Amino acid sequence: MSLVGREVERARIQGLLADARQERSGALALRGAAGIGKSVLLDHAVSIAEAEGGMRVVRGAGVESDSELAYGGLHQLLFPHLDRLDALPAPQARALRRAFGLSEGDEANRFLISAGTLSLLADLADGGPLLCVVDDLQWLDQGSVEALLFAARRFVADPIAMLFAVRETSMPFDIAGVEVMDLSGLGAPDAARLLGDHAPELVEPVRARVLAESGGNPLAIIELGSSRLAANDADGAGPAEQVGPLPVPRRVQETFRHQIAGLPDPTQRALVVAAADMAAPLTTILQVIESLGGTAGDLAPAERDRLVWIDDRITFRHPLVRAAAYQDAPLQRRIEVHRAYAEALRSDADADRRAWHLAAATTAPDEAVAAELEGAAERAWHRGGAMAMSAAYDRAGRLSPDRELKARRIARAGQAAFDAGKADRAARLAAEALSLTTDPGVRAAAIYTRGAVEYERTSPRADAELTIEAAALVCDTDPERAALTLYEAAHAARHGAAHDVLRRAADLMRGFTPPDDWPPVVAALLGWAELFAGRPELAVGPMRDLYTATRGGANHLTHRITAGFGGLMIADDDEVIAEAEDMLAEVRAGGALGWIPYTLNVLAVARLFRGEFADARACVAEGASVSDELGNTTESLAHRSVEVWLHAVAGDEARCRALAEEVLPRARVRHRVNAEIAAWGLGMLDLSARRFGEAFERLERVSQGPASRDLLIRAVPDLVEAAVRGGMPDRAEGPLAAFCHWAEHVDRPVATGLALRCRALLAGDGDADALYTEALRLHERHGGSYERARTQLVYGEWLRRRRRRTEARAHLGGGDRVRAPRRGALGRACTRRVGRLRRAGRRASARRSAHPADPAGTAGRTAGRHRSHEQGDRRAAVPQPTDRRPPPLQGVPETRRHRPRRADRPRRARCRRAGQVAAWWPTPVIGLPDAGNDDRCVAEKRPSNVQTAVAGRDARSHHPEHERGDNHDELLSEPPPRLRRGADDGGHGSRGAGGSDRRGRSVQHRAS
Structure with a gap:
């Protein structure tokens, strides 16, 4: 067919080839109806x-x-270049050899085959630009398409x-990630030109009819215009009337x-012979x-009629020619042709083709033919062709005269269909197998397949229940x-937070004798059940025993993944990271790509818990x-x-919420644990944005949800912080008790340190200092910068509120080393507010050094050490002016004593108030915001510290916002009433009769 028109398509193809010459890879799929011109465009690209x-x-x-021959399409494409297999990584080369039937061995890994295809094409491109062209992609076997x-x-x-070229209605695979260009019919001028080139003798009425009937389909234009059908139409016989209503390909x-005909x-x-086996060489x-x-x-x-071209093979002019030649032949003739092929294909290399030709020639049950097809199915399995295996087992089942053999083969076909991603087909075949047999092994296989389908369709709980039913059928015999099977049931139950089902799986495991290498796994899964029941004292030992038993790579990956997830549940983060990194290196080297997502999931969560966010993100x-x-x-x-x-911890609220909206609806059905991790992230986002009430409500749902004793136990410290900052400390006590019970028995520095930080947040002044100090000591042992920084920040804020500013700066400075990305207003606020405490401290130090408290002697220097709330007492010893002006402050230059506070300097003024200086961060990467820095505090007219001391009462208790319960600064500046000690002692709240100055030294209030 000549190429007419298609300027847009030709330009895109030209650009694709130009990009390849500039080492910019690209892929394009041309999609359209039969005869629309896809193959012609491919020919144009090749030329x-x-x-x-x-x-x-x-x-x-x-x-x-x-299409049912595993990797047949890939073999056809790459066969001329198989001499390059030795240049590929050994696992990939072995996988391709097995896929192409060039060697024997264990099952070929289809992901290694895909990686080998990638490597082989890249190797071919080393010598110069490469164009890979595949026509009729819809008829390639599934394995070849995937690769x-x-x-x-x-x-x-x-x-x-x-x-690629692919039919628009025949695409049973996902082509996502490849640009698709849809081809429509030619425009009227191009269609008329094409018809004129191929049938210039047509009279105008027939010409107009052909153009109208063809719909711009180039093949239809050529064939309708050139055929006898068009000639008869020109004579007025009208046969075109009969085909007019048919679709263009028809x-x-x-x-x-x-x-x-x-x-x-x-x-x-x-x-018919040529059409029955397009891959057969001309000699056959x-x-x-x-x-x-x-x-x-x-x-x-x-x-002669240009229906076929003959060289070393026979090629039909168009797939529709082949379809017409084969489908219009009588059934008996087709059977004779297939039987003749079966007789001709006697070599081992042609065993699969022989089996399929025998099947095509058989119209009644025949065990011999069914057995040959079963052999073809097993060979497809070894080559990694799941869909080819399913098709062969399904056809073998249909030809099986024995009912039990039929059930077994159809059950295997269902399993292979699920492995190929065909869930609906798998469910149908499994149900059919169950209806045919009472054999426990076959029923177990079919039920297992149904469970796998239910995992995809409904929920992990449904899968786990069916999988337990399947395992119970074979406990004694296999x-x-x-x-x-029970191991998979336990994992499915955990994914769905169906802990009762997990307990059933664990109890069933305990009821029979597992193989030699399984007892540690069984014990660990029993430990999971105990942990989820709130008994960590019975869980930690068996879970750590599995980790010890599987360390070193000698065990199956299944056992090591179980140990990894278990380690995360009991805070063995460092050990899990080391083992997961080793396991990841092994699966990469061995080409076990199917295990990579599981291993990376374990590693990502472990690094998240350790605060290694960049690595976790990778x-x-x-x-x-x-x-x-x-x-x-x-x-x-x-x-x-x-x-x-x-x-959330990066402060990217827009992307966090958008991704959560995409993930949560599906995850709540498919994987409750991960749904709760996403919800936890939203809670962290609310916490960092000072939405303490919303954060607490969200984190409370997480900590009380079905996954609360799984990984989500580690969300409790954030819940406690949200409760304290939101003025709801009582509501944190229950979750904190469960967390402390867990931390006590897992006995890891990170867990104990977090428990101590939570207790410090709820403790009175007498206990909080020691709790914070011990928490920081444990964080240093754990080495996690994230939780250490958060503890330093909350401790530094606690010290600041108690006027121990020198110590506070040290801890807040430590938190400053772990920073969130500086994005937008939040990032600018982060940078601006972090330095305030430091600047305030430097100014105070400069004033003390430049203006001694008492130039005449030591009395002034002694007085200068008193805190701001003692200034009322010091003024009593200073001569009072007679003009009602406030008395001078010792140690403050005269030039600054009477300077009015300018309205345009609210922030600097606030920095001199020790009680109002805080470091505020936009994200929990480096701690959570101290609400004492709320900008609205600038406009508030609060009683001064001097007035508070003179009045003998806590002026904060009368603040309107404090009475409403929504002023977070007041709630955080001192413990809740039930935790205060000495609230009525001298009117100084938790400080009682004493306190400490900014250097941390004890200072007693003067009676005078």
Whole structure:
């Protein structure tokens, strides 16, 4: 077909090739109806690549009859370049050899096959730009499509262009990540030009009819215009009336049927032979033709009419020609052709093709044929072709005369369909298998598949319940299978926070003898059940025993992942990070890509708990990407839930909320633990934004939810802080008691340090200092900068409120080392307010050094050490002026004594008030805001410290906002009433009769 029009499409293809020459990779899928011109555009791209840029071209095409052969399409595309396999990483080269049937071994990893495809194409591009072209992508087997799209999505800076053509209604796979260009019919001028080029003799009425009927489809224009159908229409016979109502591809196929029907019968039979196996070489096709009584010359009329081209293979002019040749043939002729192929394909390399030809030639149950198909299914499994395996087992089941064999094969087909991502097909096959058998093993397999489908469709709880039912059927006959099944049930139950179901799985595990390497796993899962029941004293030992037993890489990854998640539940963060890093290196080296999302999830959460946010973010990005590629939606949600939390501590409210809105609805159904992690992140966001009430309500739901004794136990310190800052300390006592019970038994510095910080927040002055100090000591042992900085900040604020400003600066300065990103107003506020305490301290020191308190002697220096609330007493010893002016302050220069406070200096004035200086941070990365720095305090007219001391009462208790309970500064400046000691002692609240100056020394109030 000649290329007419298509200027936009040609320009895009030209740009794709130009980018490849500049080492900018790209991929484009041309999508449209049959005959719309996709193949012609591919031919155009190939001609440009070869003529203009000297690009290397690798080209393949899908064949409908090969769509059930695992990696058949990939083999066709890469077969000429298999000599380069030795240059690939060894695991990838082995996987490709197994996929192509060039070697034997264990099951080929389909993700290694995809990675090998990526590497092989990149190797081909080392010598210059590469164009990879695949026509009829919809007919490639699923494994080949996955591998090619995997590569297309990952090429970025390689001299590679990938160009696909796919039918618009035949795309049973996800093409996300590849640009799609939809092709429509030609415009009227281009359609008329094309018709004129191919059928210039048509009279105007017929010409107009052909253009109208074709809908701009180029193939329809050419075939309808050039066929006898159009000629008859010109004579007024009107056969086009019969095909007018048909869709365009059907109309075109009708023209091909008319054309084939006019050929000699031997030629029609030869076309059926060629159409029955498009991958067969010419020698095999001619052998089959001769076995049916024909000769090579039978193909000449079809070649003369341009229906086929013949070289070392037979290629049909268009897929619709092949469809017309095969589908219009009588059933008996098709059976004879397939049987002849089965006789011709006797080598081991052709075993799969032979099995499928036998199946196509069989119309009644036949165990011999079913057995051959089962062999093909197992070979597909070893090559990693899950969909090919499912198709072969399904057909084998249909041909099985024995009912139990049929059930077993159909159950295997259902399992393979689920592995291939076909959940609906898997559910249908599993239900059919259950209806056919009473065999416990087969029923267990089918129920297990149903459970896996329910995980995707409904909830992890439904999956766990079905999986336990499946395990119970094989506990006695297959303990290892039962143990693995129960292990998966326990994990599904944990994902759904179905702790009662997890307990059932653990109890069932305890009731039978598992294989030799399973007892530590069984004990650890029993420990999970105890932990979720609130008995950490019974859980920690078995969970740490599993970690010890699996350390070192000699155990199955299943056991090590279980140990990793368990370690996070009991605060073994450092150990989990070390083991997860080792495990990640192993799965990368071994090519076990399916384990990468799980390993990265463990590592991301451990680094999050340790405060290593940049590393956690890198783990999440890779884990989500790999999960999406593998179709692992559960792990993708897990990583994105952690990402919500990371956006919260980075202060990125917009991205945090947007991602939470995307993740939470699905995660609440699919993975409750990760849903609660995302909700925890939103609570942190509220806390950092000073929405203490909202933060507490959200964190309370998290800490009381079904996952509260899982990883979410570690959200309690944030809940306690929100409660204290929001004026609700009583509501934090219950969650804190549970947290302290957990921390006592996990016995790790990070857990104990957090418990001490929470107790300090709720404690009176007599206990808080020691609690904060011990918490910081434990944080130093743990080495986590995040929690240490937060503790330093709340401790520094506590010290500041008690006028111990020198000590406060040291701790607030330590918190300053862990900073949030400075974005927008929040970031500017962070930078502005952090330095205030320091600047205030420097100014005070400068004043003391430049203006001694008493130049004449030591009395002034002694008085100068008194705090601001003692100034009323000092004024009694100073001669009073007679003009009613306030008495002078000792140690303050005369030039500043009577300077009026300017209205345009509210912030600087506030900095001189020790009780009103705080470091305020926009995000919890470096601690939470001290509400004492609320800007609205500038305009408030509060009693001075002198007035408070003279009046003998706490003036703050009469502040209107304090009475409403929403002035967070007042609530945080001193403990709640029930925690104050000496509230009525001298009118100084928690300070009682004494206090300390800014250097921390004790100062007694004078009686005078």
